[in-house]
Amino acid sequence: MKDQEKLLEKAFLALEHAYAPYSGFRVGACVKTRDGNYILGANIENAAYGSTNCAERSAIFAAYSLGYRREEIEGMAVVTKAEEITTPCGACRQVLSELLGQETPIILSNGKETMETNMGKLLPDAFGAKDLDK
Numbered sequence: 001m002k003d004q005e006k007l008l009e010k011a012f013l014a015l016e017h018a019y020a021p022y023s024g025f026r027v028g029a030c031v032k033t034r035d036g037n038y039i040l041g042a043n044i045e046n047a048a049y050g051s052t053n054c055a056e057r058s059a060i061f062a063a064y065s066l067g068y069r070r071e072e073i074e075g076m077a078v079v080t081k082a083e084e085i086t087t088p089c090g091a092c093r094q095v096l097s098e099l100l101g102q103e104t105p106i107i108l109s110n111g112k113e114t115m116e117t118n119m120g121k122l123l124p125d126a127f128g129a130k131d132l133d134k
């Protein structure tokens with residue numbers, strides 16, 4: 001996608017803001033909006049481990065909190081410094097499946113390798129609004 005390098009750069013900046021004292025595993029994410037905004041999110045852990053928020057959800061919730069909606073989001077990046085590329089966890093897939101377009105590019109990188117995917121591929125046959133007749 002256009003401006004992929006800048007999107008990745010912002011996601012790596014978000015990674016530097018991760019609060020991960022328990023796992024030490026830092027994740028950064030960035031949502032790029034069609035009007036040119038870059039909205040950052042990092043994983044924010046908690047001593048009550050289950051209260052942790054992943055980077056993907058931090059970024060997409062921040063975007064929605066600013067008033068952006070699915071149609072206004074051009075793409076998203078999720079980055080780590082792990083050996084292998086990390087893909088979004090199950091909870092994030094469920095959330096992103098509703099809040100991003102099915103074909104919206106999601107760029108994953110560990111700084112060495114980069115791949116592009118989307119929610120249609122990451123969570124096919126998802127439970128969603130249609131199941132609630134919405």
Ligand code: THU
Nearest residue numbers: 023025027043054055087088089
């Ligand atoms: N984490 C993310 O931020 N995104 C993912 O997709 C996978 C996991 C975070 C949660 C926790 O802070 C740390 O990585 C280890 O699980």
